[in-house]
Amino acid sequence: MNNKILKGSIIVLILALAVLSVSMVSADSNSTSILTLSKGGIVINYPSDWGYSEATSPDSIMAISKLSSIDSAGVGQVNINVEKRPIEGGDFYTFVNNTYKSMQYDSNFKLLSSGAVMLGDIEALQYMYTSNINGTEKEHKAVWFEKGGQAYVLLYSAPVNQFESNMYVFDFILSDIRIT
Numbered sequence: 001m002n003n004k005i006l007k008g009s010i011i012v013l014i015l016a017l018a019v020l021s022v023s024m025v026s027a028d029s030n031s032t033s034i035l036t037l038s039k040g041g042i043v044i045n046y047p048s049d050w051g052y053s054e055a056t057s058p059d060s061i062m063a064i065s066k067l068s069s070i071d072s073a074g075v076g077q078v079n080i081n082v083e084k085r086p087i088e089g090g091d092f093y094t095f096v097n098n099t100y101k102s103m104q105y106d107s108n109f110k111l112l113s114s115g116a117v118m119l120g121d122i123e124a125l126q127y128m129y130t131s132n133i134n135g136t137e138k139e140h141k142a143v144w145f146e147k148g149g150q151a152y153v154l155l156y157s158a159p160v161n162q163f164e165s166n167m168y169v170f171d172f173i174l175s176d177i178r179i180t
Contacts, residue, residue: 032047032048032049033047033048034046034047034048035047035048035050035051037052037062037064039061039062039082040061040062040082040084041084041147041179041180042061042062042082042152042177042178042179042180043177043178043179043180044062044064044082044173044176044177044178045172045173045176046064046080046169046172046173047169047172049066049067049068050064050065050066050067050080050169051064051065051067051070052064053065053070053074053075053076053079054073054074054075055075055081056075056081057081057083059083059084059085060081060082060083061082061083061084062081062082063076063079063080063081063082064076064079064080065077065078065079065080066078066079066166066169069158069162077158077159077162078157078158078159078162078166079156079157079158080154080155080156080157080169080170080173081154081155081157082152082153082154082155083152083153083155084150084151084152085150085151085152085153086149086150086151087146087149087150087151092144092146092151093125095151096125096127096144096151097125100114100127100129103129108131108132108133109129109130109131110129110130110131111127111128111129112128112129112130112139113126113127113128114126114127114128117143119143119145119174119177120177122145122147122179123145124143124144124145125143125144125145126141126142126143126144127140127141127142127144128140128141128142129142130160136159137159137160138157138158138159138160138163139157139158139159139160139163140155140156140157141155141156141167141170142154142155142156143174145179147179152179154170154173154174154177156169156170
C-alpha cells in the first residue's frame with residue numbers, strides 16, 4: 001500500500017513539475033528582451049518594445065522610441081534621443097546653461113527643474129521642462145555630460161500623460177549606459 005502511495009506521489013510531483021516548466025516557458029516568451037545600440041561613442045541597452053527611430057535634431061547620433069508611438073514619418077512621440085554637440089562659447093556648464101536660458105523667453109517652454117547629477121562616475125547636469133508645440137504638450141528630461149570637448153545629452157520626451165509610465169526605460173538606460 002505504501003508503494004502505491006509513493007508511486008502516486010511521484011506521478012503527481014512529475015506532473016506538477018511539467019506544468020510549472022510549461023508555465024515558466026510561456027511567461028518567458030512573453031517577456032521583453034533587451035537590445036543594444038552603439039553609435040558615436042555611446043552604448044545603450046533598451047527593451048525590445050522600443051526601437052530605432054528618426055530624430056528631429058541634426059545633432060542626434062541615435063534615437064529610440066516606444067514602437068507603438070512611432071508615426072508614419074518614423075518619429076516616435078515617446079522617445080529617447082542622444083545628441084552630441086561641440087562646446088561653444090566657454091566651458092561645458094556655461095554652454096549647457098545658455099541652452100536653457102533661451103527657453104525663458106519662449107512661452108512654449110517651461111523649465112521645471114535643473115541641477116547636478118551623477119551618471120555613473122561622470123558629473124552631469126539634469127534639466128526637466130515641458131513644451132507645447134502645435135498644441136501637443138510634452139514633458140522632457142535631459143541629462144548632459146562632457147567627454148572630449150563635446151557636450152552629450154540624453155533627452156527623454158513624451159506626451160505629458162505618458163511621461164511617468166515610460167520613465168523607467170530612460171532610467172534603465174541611464175543606469176546602464178557605456179561611454180567609450
